[in-house]
Structure formats: C-alpha cells, structure tokens
Amino acid sequence: LNCPPGIAPLTFNERAVNKLRNRKTRVANWYLDMTMLMNYWGGSRTYHHTAPINMNYALREALSVVAEEGLEARWQRHRETAEQFWSGLEEMGLHCHVAPENRLASLTTVKIPDGVNGKDVQRRLLEEFNIEIAGGLGELGGKVWRVGLMGYNSRPENVMMLLSALKIVLAK
Template sequence: MNASLLINENHRIQTQQLDVPPRLLLGPGPSNAHPRVLQALGMRQIGHLDPQFIELMNEIQSLLKYAWQTDNPLTIPVSATGSAAMEGTLANTIEAGDVVLVGINGYFGHRLVDMAGRYGADVRKLTKPWGEVFNLDELRAGLEEHRPAILALVHAETSTGACQPLEDVGDLCREYDCLLLADTVTSLGGVPLLLDEWGVDMAYSGSQKCLSCPPGIAPFTLGPRAVNKLSQRKTPVPNWYLDMALVAQYWGTERTYHHTAPINMNYALREALRLVADEGLEARWARHRHTAELFWEGLAEMGIKCHVEAQYRLPSLTTVCIPEGIDGKAVTRQLLANYNIEIGNGLGELAGKAWRVGLMGFNSRPENVTLLLTALKEVLAKEGYSAS
C-alpha cells in the first residue's frame, strides 16, 4: 500500500459517523436543548439579509424583550457565546479611567473584573463570601466610597447558586449617577427578572441555560442611559466585532451588513424564546421553583445540605455540599459513566466542597429530580455514605 492510500485510509477511519451518548445534562450548563429547538436548528438556511430572516430578527427581538421584561430598543442576540455578550456590555460603556465597581461573591465577579481591566477601567471591588449576597446598605457604601461609572453585579452566580436581589438597586445607581450592569446568564427564563422595573441599564445572558438552546448565541441589552454613554464616547469601542454602534445598524432599521449572522442558531433561539412565551413567564418561574424545591427536599431527606441560604438560593442552579469523607469527583464520574447524568463539580473556592446541579429550562421537571436523587443515593451508598 503506498503512502497516498495510507493517508486516505486514515482519513476515512477518522471521519466515521458521529455518535454521542444520551446524557442528561444536570450540571451548570449547558442544559439539554428542547426537541422543538433542535428541530428548528436543523431547518434549511436562508441568507442573513433575506427578507424572511429580517422578519425573524424582529420576532427574536420582541420575544427577548418579553423574556427580560424590557422595552430597550437595543435588545439583540450577540453572534457568540454568553462570555462575548458579557464582554460586549463592558467594551461599549467603558473608557480608559472609568471607575467600575464589581460585586464579587463568586467566580463570575472575578471574570467581570478581568474583562473591565482589559478595557482600561479603574476597577474597584466589593467582596462577600462565596454564596452570600450584597444588601442595599453595602451597595450604598460602595457607591459612596468609589463613585463608579458602572456597578456590575451577578444576578445569578453560576459558581455558587446564589441569586443577588436587584430590587431598588437601579434607583440607588441613579442616585449616584451610575449604570447598573447585571449578569443574568443563569436566570433569564427561569428566575423572576424585571429589567425595566428594577432599573437595570445593561444585561447579558446565555442561550444554553434556562432557555434550553445550544450554546453559541447570547442575549444582550443596553438601556437608554447605557446607549447614551456609548454615543458620547470620546474614543472608538476597542472591540470591532462587539461595537454596538455598528452591530445596531444590522439589528436596527438600516439592516446594514456587519457580519454573517449564525442563521440556524437564530432559528434555535427564536424557538427557545417562543417556548418561554408559550408557557408564560410566571408559569415558567413557578415551574423552576417547584422543581428546585422537590430537589432540595430530597437532599434534606438524605441528610445533605445546600451551600446557599434558602431565601437567596437559585431555583435554576443548586450548590450541594459534598458530605464529609466523600470524594466529590468520584461521584460525578460514576453518575456520568453509570447513569449518563452530568452534574458539575465545584468551581473556584467551592472546588472539592460542593456539586453544582442545574435544573434549567427543559430539564426542570420532577422526573429528572427523581432520577437524579435515586442515582445519587446509589452512588453515595457505594462510597460508604448513609444519611444521618
């Protein structure tokens, strides 16, 4: 056999039919996509400037405004993952020397600090132990001391499972002439979220959490005060791809070419948002809460605690304290290998101390709670754990 035939033979072997296991994704994300979303994802493409696609863009914007409860005109999906939308909020509103105050009570607060610093911000920090939240007095003290241009808070901290209250924070920020930025990656579509009522000026999210859409497209919104700061910049936005003054021309009335939008991901996001609207926000929030409470009750019956106090606990993401003497990673490996269930290990300060369990979107159903608790009991029993 000559060299060319060997290369062809190897190439043929390496391109066998793709096959993936039937995982139940109950970790911090992604969650399993809804079947209707997967069906939409597989539909044939049209052009990104096709009249029918432009109509679809309008529908996505309207549905996204509903999901976030906002009237912000600049509410769009960024053609990238949630981290790009996160960066986009900062890239568009920070100029060198701007003071940015970041509330850090988990991993993603640190990411905001890193990103803001790369855009030349004078970054200041408010810190709380991982799993706790900030109260209004603490936020007021931070604003009084630092007088920032932007206050950045993580509404749903995926590393800890804590939900930061945002009621009245927007009013506080207006008192100090400060923009309020909210990370809603693990809350949009699963947890009460009222951007306009709460006075949130900027927000971003991901498609792969409570929206049950594959990762790769990211909700993004700027309110009027944030758009005003963008329009008054003295320097260009230092990230061309995420420059919303340019992207808005594609998503606005002009429909000016900026980049080739991911056609099929927009199909998928539209269907995911239709599912939110079909169910209704209040019903969807209640479903996530009910499913989470079933899980928390099941854990309590097993003698297992949650890391976050009940009143601040995210229904979409629970940090479960690993029982003493149990190898947390061994448990996640067994759940994956023997039951096709994925849960997440702890991140950052919670590494080795907690599991992260997501009950998001399509996966937030009682039967998944029953399945996970049953499997977890069996695995923990093999590891020598018995409920006290």
C-alpha cells in the same frame, strides 16, 4: 430558556446608546463593540460578523415553548422542582451551599460531604446514569457540585431520577 448558548439578544434605551456612542475609551474587544454592532443595522450596514442563524431559530423555538407554557407557570415549575430537589438532598443528609433565601431555582450548589471524592461521584453519575453535574469553580472547586435544573430538565421525574442516582452512587 432551554436553548443552546451562543446568542444574546440585547436592547438599549436611547440614553444607553448615547453613552455608548460618546464613550472616551476604545472598546478592548472587537466582538463586543456595540458601536460597531449598531452600525450593522444602520444606514451604512457596516459588516461586523455573520449572525448565527441556527441560534436565532433555536432561540425562537425556545421562546415559543416558554410562551406555550406561560412565563409564570414556568417560573412556578422551576421553583417547585428546585424545592423538591432541596428537600430530597436534606433527606439524604446533604446540604446546599447557599442559604434558602438566596438560592436560585435553576442552579443548586450542593456541599460535597467530607470523605467523598466529588469528581468520582460526577464521573459515576455520568457513566452509570447518563446524568451530568458540574464541580465547583474557583475557591469552591472540590467543595461543591453545581446542579442545573433548567428548562425541560426541571421536571419532578427528572429530580427523582437524579436523587435516586445520587443516593446509589453515594452508597458505594
């Protein structure tokens, strides 16, 4: 959606609402207690929290941008830029961690080549090119980079800039 994190609109059908209302165990987390949140909108208007109004406006604007572009056109753009990125990586001799049939268009995990300090590459991309990529998490820590091409960043010119910067950093 290309908006700040911090808000998650949810919908529940009647069956799910009944399941929530009739659960046998207590919800362990107050903040995510959907039964309390449902009362926030009910007749009693039981206060639960102050809604992040700025996040509502950010979500509204992000959805407006999506509607303007068209959902299917947006999906297509993300697919095309992901394929451009994957091809560029292959041309550089780099490999994706995930098989092609299982890849996401919005997030690519790139195998860090043997002998390359992944954190050093991340630092240099940020310092020299103002491009931030993330390292792997958990068992993939130090083994992959995570590169997001989402929203506005999912554009051919941004992919070319990233590939060019990566090529320069890896050459040194």
